[in-house]
Amino acid sequence: MDKKNLILKKLDEDVRFHEALSACMNCGICTAICPAAEFYKYDPRAICNIVQMGNVDEIEDLLKSDTIWYCGQCMSCKTRCPRGNTPGMLITVLRKVSQELGYFTESEKGRQQFAIEQIVGKNIVNFGYCVHPDIVEPFMHPEQGPVWKWFRKNIESVAPRFGAVYHQEKAGALRKVDDNSIDEIRRIFEVSGGNELFDTIEKFSEQKASEYHQNADHDYLMKVYTDNSGEHSK
Amino acid sequence: MNTFDSIIIGAGPAGLKAADTLANFNRKVLLIDTDAKIGGKLNLWDRLFPDFSSSQELLNQLSKNINNENVTLKLNTNIISIKNNDNHWMATDSNGNTFYATTMIIATGFDVFDAHRKEEYGYGIYKNVITSVDLEKILSGEVSIETPSKVAFIQCVGSRDEKVGNNFCSKNCCICAVKQTIELKEKFPLTDIYCFYMDLRMFGQSYEELYRRSQQDYGVNFVRGRVSEISPTMDNKVVLKAEDTLLSRPLKLTADLVVLMVGMEASKGTKILGNQLNINNTDGFVKSTDRYLSDSETTLKGLFVTGTSKRQMSIPETMNDAVNAAVIVNNFLNTL
Amino acid sequence: MHKRYWNNYQKEIAEDHYFYARSCIRQTFFSGSETAFLKMMTDELGKDIFDDSRQHTCTGIGYHSDIIPLETISTVIARLFSLMTEMGYENFVPSCITSFGILTEITELWHHRPDLLEKTRELLYKATKREFNVPKNIAHPCDIIYKFREDLKKNMKYQLVNKDTGEPLKIVEHIGCHYAKAFPDRGVGGAEFPHVLVGMIESWGGSVIDYPERRHCCGFGFRNYLVQANRGYSLSNSNKKLESMAPYEPDFIVANCPGCTMFLDRWQYTVAEMEGITYDKHGHGIPVLTYEEMAGLLLGYNPWELGLQIHQIQCEPLLDKIGIAYSPEDKYKDAYGKQLFPPQKPNNLIV
Ligand code: SF4
Ligand code: SF4
Ligand code: SF4
Numbered sequence: 001m002d003k004k005n006l007i008l009k010k011l012d013e014d015v016r017f018h019e020a021l022s023a024c025m026n027c028g029i030c031t032a033i034c035p036a037a038e039f040y041k042y043d044p045r046a047i048c049n050i051v052q053m054g055n056v057d058e059i060e061d062l063l064k065s066d067t068i069w070y071c072g073q074c075m076s077c078k079t080r081c082p083r084g085n086t087p088g089m090l091i092t093v094l095r096k097v098s099q100e101l102g103y104f105t106e107s108e109k110g111r112q113q114f115a116i117e118q119i120v121g122k123n124i125v126n127f128g129y130c131v132h133p134d135i136v137e138p139f140m141h142p143e144q145g146p147v148w149k150w151f152r153k154n155i156e157s158v159a160p161r162f163g164a165v166y167h168q169e170k171a172g173a174l175r176k177v178d179d180n181s182i183d184e185i186r187r188i189f190e191v192s193g194g195n196e197l198f199d200t201i202e203k204f205s206e207q208k209a210s211e212y213h214q215n216a217d218h219d220y221l222m223k224v225y226t227d228n229s230g231e232h233s234k
Numbered sequence: 235m236n237t238f239d240s241i242i243i244g245a246g247p248a249g250l251k252a253a254d255t256l257a258n259f260n261r262k263v264l265l266i267d268t269d270a271k272i273g274g275k276l277n278l279w280d281r282l283f284p285d286f287s288s289s290q291e292l293l294n295q296l297s298k299n300i301n302n303e304n305v306t307l308k309l310n311t312n313i314i315s316i317k318n319n320d321n322h323w324m325a326t327d328s329n330g331n332t333f334y335a336t337t338m339i340i341a342t343g344f345d346v347f348d349a350h351r352k353e354e355y356g357y358g359i360y361k362n363v364i365t366s367v368d369l370e371k372i373l374s375g376e377v378s379i380e381t382p383s384k385v386a387f388i389q390c391v392g393s394r395d396e397k398v399g400n401n402f403c404s405k406n407c408c409i410c411a412v413k414q415t416i417e418l419k420e421k422f423p424l425t426d427i428y429c430f431y432m433d434l435r436m437f438g439q440s441y442e443e444l445y446r447r448s449q450q451d452y453g454v455n456f457v458r459g460r461v462s463e464i465s466p467t468m469d470n471k472v473v474l475k476a477e478d479t480l481l482s483r484p485l486k487l488t489a490d491l492v493v494l495m496v497g498m499e500a501s502k503g504t505k506i507l508g509n510q511l512n513i514n515n516t517d518g519f520v521k522s523t524d525r526y527l528s529d530s531e532t533t534l535k536g537l538f539v540t541g542t543s544k545r546q547m548s549i550p551e552t553m554n555d556a557v558n559a560a561v562i563v564n565n566f567l568n569t570l
Numbered sequence: 571m572h573k574r575y576w577n578n579y580q581k582e583i584a585e586d587h588y589f590y591a592r593s594c595i596r597q598t599f600f601s602g603s604e605t606a607f608l609k610m611m612t613d614e615l616g617k618d619i620f621d622d623s624r625q626h627t628c629t630g631i632g633y634h635s636d637i638i639p640l641e642t643i644s645t646v647i648a649r650l651f652s653l654m655t656e657m658g659y660e661n662f663v664p665s666c667i668t669s670f671g672i673l674t675e676i677t678e679l680w681h682h683r684p685d686l687l688e689k690t691r692e693l694l695y696k697a698t699k700r701e702f703n704v705p706k707n708i709a710h711p712c713d714i715i716y717k718f719r720e721d722l723k724k725n726m727k728y729q730l731v732n733k734d735t736g737e738p739l740k741i742v743e744h745i746g747c748h749y750a751k752a753f754p755d756r757g758v759g760g761a762e763f764p765h766v767l768v769g770m771i772e773s774w775g776g777s778v779i780d781y782p783e784r785r786h787c788c789g790f791g792f793r794n795y796l797v798q799a800n801r802g803y804s805l806s807n808s809n810k811k812l813e814s815m816a817p818y819e820p821d822f823i824v825a826n827c828p829g830c831t832m833f834l835d836r837w838q839y840t841v842a843e844m845e846g847i848t849y850d851k852h853g854h855g856i857p858v859l860t861y862e863e864m865a866g867l868l869l870g871y872n873p874w875e876l877g878l879q880i881h882q883i884q885c886e887p888l889l890d891k892i893g894i895a896y897s898p899e900d901k902y903k904d905a906y907g908k909q910l911f912p913p914q915k916p917n918n919l920i921v
Contacts (some may be wrong), residue, residue: 084396131631
């Protein structure tokens, strides 16, 4: 199948695609309250319009651009659209296709998927958490402030004060997720395409990293995690 | 038994004009309205687009025309059921009175969209958010306000909106907004006016010219983008959020007054009767047999429909439609 | 006049027997809130709520940052449902707003596309030999507290009232976007004037502030916070809200989403340090509470067990305003009573 048909087919195949966009009348109600449009050079209405016009070259450009990575997935657009569209969900589908075709590494914001996969993705399959105090490193999160530093330093003896069972294998906050549950999560990732997506992100990131004469390792991760051309915001 | 040639339900412009026309054919007509006065929604407007003629003068004329022995007017009468019995139509009111006629004309019209339903616009919450109907009272001088420095008009409130269940365009609010911006500018020449639209539907004769005048002679600003929400500010103004879609840019506007251009829905009476007789469309308006060839007829013999109980119409369109319905009814009566 | 427009139309919220699903973010930053919620459910309300040791993330944050396929998140959720089913429960209570949104979205999808539910059943079985029932009721803990707010009030020692002036406290309520923006009928009061926090605040004596950016996102934005290069988005959106509410001089902010609570707290600190700006008059910042913390304080729970000392904006001025008793010496003790060296003081923000 040629590339153009492949893009359209991939969009069409996703159940969320048709739910997200039926017919947009370019009213701008979504853009009006979009936090991403407020901050970035981003316009969800325009994205709906490009997709609905169906020009594959333009859609391909979109999939390779920073644009689709700006959305914050707040779904404020869904509440208001007078045509029942959900631009935020359209974005989800565009991002999915961009990753599957390896287009995401063409943009600075897209390349960040590698960092998210390495940090959040690996945390899920290794520890059963998206977020856990152990991965909120104060040095990577200066905005967390001195209180967070204090908590992290004293977590073992302070967390129980809040009723947490940090790293213990029993019911409660911050418990260690038991090995059997972790095994089951991993098998779920195996059979449901979760691992495949991780592999895809890693494979294309590896290719991109080699263009920078790097491996997709810690250095590349830090690069995509911090790179900011300064060209994105309004 | 009260027997008439025709019972017309609804004494708005459609009902009045149909009654007048039938009376000229020497038909006995019973004209019923649930209100205490005739005129229906015509009473909500002060001056009419596109020529700023007075609604009250029109109403006086319509009223004079039905003032003859062929027309019996019954106000304060709420018809709750219509039945057909042996080629006779019966209309029963909420007090249990029944009226009989050979034919029946539904002229129950439209309701103005209830702006409370569009929660995000804060109608009924923020006192400076009003509807186009409320604005008429200001324009007529019935209600007075201080000179606003900035006023925003919002088009398509309750129309073209799946969220409130109205996919249709109400057709008249665009030109009505143009009319109202000009009137407001005449009243308050220093006020800045912004009109948020998605499409400006200037379908009628001289509407486009009026739109041009509003820009050229009155400096009204038209912004292409639908308003997403309205919220209050500290100093009792409101702020609107929209996108200027021609510039691809979100924008915020602080205004002293916001006018919601409320749309036209099938009226409650239209919905009730249409439902009862199973002659309504999914949007609640009554369905005529054929929009091209038999637009006054319904699928029920002897039952006719006219005006905005069928669909959104302007006042001249409504009255022309009513004449048409009356001719058709008269022809029908001739065949009996 | 506020009372008129925050609609209290109700969604269905189960009476009793809940399966509790913890939130990654809430337990990370506000574990005391989860503990307090369970305590309110059992000790104050006498309800049955189960906290399973085998539970795990819903992967929602991964899903909304696009590293988790729909099929995977559906199946992970299905495992949580299977734990619920196994333990004999039907009412699912996710502590996280992101989870709540995801569960609503996916169960809704299954409702319209039974083939996708079937597919999920197959995947879960293939991976784990597990089976599950779809919950009868999904309610967020804030819904439950809302539902029983009058019962809780009976046990409360304090009110949301300034003890010196007798005036109701002025409170900003922030509703997490994923609570009702996607499915307005699943939130108490809908998406435009959600009543869930307003109901608590008004029952417990406070008053609510309506301000221009009330419905604006806190700025989390998933990938926009997770990746350092993007955090300007998060900061700028939080600040937009804070700037917009500041003139109304709120006594505190309460949020139903743990992410929002954390961001509105931390970004105030960041702005104070970067630009010397605070959003209150005195330089303390505006305290940001979870609804469990708000309820817990009024019930007389120890603020240091609720975990208020691990917010960056400190709560003492607020506690004093309400007249809540607390012991300053205990603030930085650990669980075993040992006095710890307190956190470093920020340069600008007064703590
Ligand atoms: S709100 Fe809906 S119809 Fe309007 S521009 Fe956005 S997607 Fe299109
Ligand atoms: S989901 Fe994305 S597109 Fe929609 S309002 Fe939020 S940030 Fe904007
Ligand atoms: S006439 Fe204009 S304002 Fe009214 S619904 Fe149609 S497009 Fe909208």
